[in-house]
Amino acid sequence: MPTPESKKKSRKKPPAPGGPPSSGVVACWEDDPGDPTVPPPLVPIQVPAPNQSATPLPYKISGAAPAVNVYQAGTLQFRYYAAAAALRRTADFWGGIVPSGTVWNIGKVLPVALDSGVxxxxxxxxxxxxxxxxxxFFHDTVSGTVYFSGESPDVVCHEMGHGVLDAIQPQLFDAQTIEAPAFHESFADMSALLSALQVPSFRAKILSDTGGVINRSSRWSRLAEQLGFAIRVGHPDAVDPDCLRNACNSFFYTDPQQLSPNAPASQLSSEPHSFSRVFTGAFLDALAGVFQTLGGDNDANLVQTAQDGARILIGGVLAAPVVPDYFSQVAAAMVQFAEGAPFNGKYRDVLKGAFVRKGILSLQAAATISGVPKQAVRSMVAAVSRAPELPRVALSAAAYGLTKSVMTVRLAGGIKRLGVTGAAASGSSEPRGAQSAAESYTEDLFQRGHVDVGEHGSPTGGLTHPFGLKTHKIVEEKGELVLMRITFDCGFDHGRRLP
Ligand SMILES: [Zn+2]
Structure with a gap:
């Protein structure tokens, strides 16, 4: 049914000349537009025209909105509403889950640019x-076809997920440890998964395609098939064979400091998108366990699965201190949070099982997590929410060809509340020091060429990777060099971003 807003909007903006009369609905995708080499082509759905401001987490796509109408896939107008509908779906979903009063880190309204270049x-x-x-979002031409990353709900809901996490746990943005950005990428992928579950027709397909075993590989678990295809043409081993990343995977947690900074998609590396797959895989398994606990089988239980899974995830994020082995802290906090009302421990075994099977919690850790009274969980959440900014620490910059010998970074120096760790192949992994984690992640960033050193690079000793996408930069504050994050980039840096 059209919303009152969309009816109002459709009266204000008549349909394009020659087009069919508007009924207050727009066409968009259920989830990703799909890999163009895999038939049959997907069919758009129709939804009420999305109002970008009448949601708890408002957003604004730059430029004028096309007249409300059902446009053909492949048109500029269709892409606009494909993005607008996906964003509204995500904003509405998270808006009902995050603490009331949550606002974007960057202001009351989240600006969205649908085409910022090549x-x-x-x-x-x-x-x-x-x-x-x-x-x-961007566009690029692959094999004669132009692809727009902003057309994919998987990509759009992923990006808004970064914004949601930055709103509720801003310490993660700059925390200098591999598991902070890796969790950001995982949360963004989990945001895409949960947002897709808000589409009734897509829920029916998931239930049908997986036979109710929702952690099987499916259109749902395969994230960003179209972008994955476009990247695969030029870089066959950079993404999965059938998508950008698959939440259905068998990666097992290992100390990311022991991993190489890059690897083919079939292997785990310390690169955040690659390492994020461990947590996302565990979350998919946890959702499947929640679904079965609820009785599985039907649409209502799938809706409830998304709600409960998201509430537990946010409860875990709000209670977990930012430390080097952050994955295990979030997992343990999720298990504890689910001990309280309204869940009262009914998901205990499926949550523990999912995190233990992926090695995010060691067996010993899982055994030590016990329920805590609801009030205690509330006070823990409040304590972390009030936590001050992460401390800054000086690292040696000698190896990075900068004009000074040290630079400062934000240390993942939160205070651990639970002495849990992840598993390694030979048992429980040793907790890593925050300083060591910062040094390791900093080295990764410079090796991958993601740091814009600007005027602070030595004229002869620096290695600037001039055409690589920069996620971090060096700035000077009060005479000190500071390494700070600029973005969470989410596609594939092939060094030719153009305006
Ligand atoms: Zn991302």
Missing amino acids: DLNAFYTRGDGGDSPGLH
Whole structure:
């Protein structure tokens, strides 16, 4: 049914000349537009025209909105509403889950730029790197066809997920440890998964395609098939064979500091998108367990699964301190949070099982997590929410060819509340020090060429990777060099972003 807003909007803006009369609905995709080499082509659905401001987490796509109408896929107008509908779905969903009063880190309204130039990419930024704050999407030509990352609900809901996490746990943005950005990427993918579950026709397909075993590989678990295809043409091993990343995977947690900074998609590396797959895989398994606990089988239980899974996830994020082994802290906090009302421990075994099977919680850790009274969980959430900014620490910059010998970073120096760790192949992994984690992640960033050193690079000793996408930059504050994050980039940096 059209919303009152969309009716009002459709009266205000008549349909394009020659087009069919508007009925207050627009056409959009259920989830990703799909890999163009895999038939049959997907069929758009129709939804009420999305109002961008009448949601708890408002957003604004730059430029004028096309007249409300059902447009053909492939048109500029269709792409606009494909993005607008996906964003509204995500904003409405998270708006009902996050603490009331939550606002974007960058202001009351999240700005969205649907085409910021040529790249196979998309990113969220606070606006410190020269791009305007908010979400940015791009386009590029592959095998004669132009692909727009902003057309994919998987990509769009992923990007808004970064914004949601930055709103509720801003410490993660700059925390200098591999598991902070890896969790950001995982949360963004989990946001895409949960948002897709808000589409009734897509829920029916998931139930049909998976036979009710929702952690099987499916259109749902395969994220960003179209962008994955576009990247695969030029870089066959950079993405999965059938999508950008598949939440249905068998990656097992290992200390990311022991991993190489890059690897083919079939292997785990310390690169945040790659390492994020461990947590996303565990979450998919946890959702499947929640669904079965609820009785499985039907649409209502799938809706409830998304609600309960998201509430537990947010409860875990709000209670977990930012430390190097952050995955295990979030997992343990989720298990504890689910001990309280309204869940009262009914998901205990499926949550523990999912995190133990992926090695995010060691067996010993899972055994030590016990229920805590609801009030205690509330006070823990409040304590973390009030936590001050992460401390800054000086790292040696000698190896990075900068003009000074040290630079400062934000240390993942939160205070651990639970002495849990992840598993390694040979048992429980040793907790890592925050300083060591910062040094390791910093080295990764420079090796991948993601740091814009600007005027602070030594004229002869620096290695600047001039055409690589920069997620971080070096700035000077009070005579000190500071390494700071600019963006979470989410596609594939092939070094030719153009305006
Ligand atoms: Zn991302």
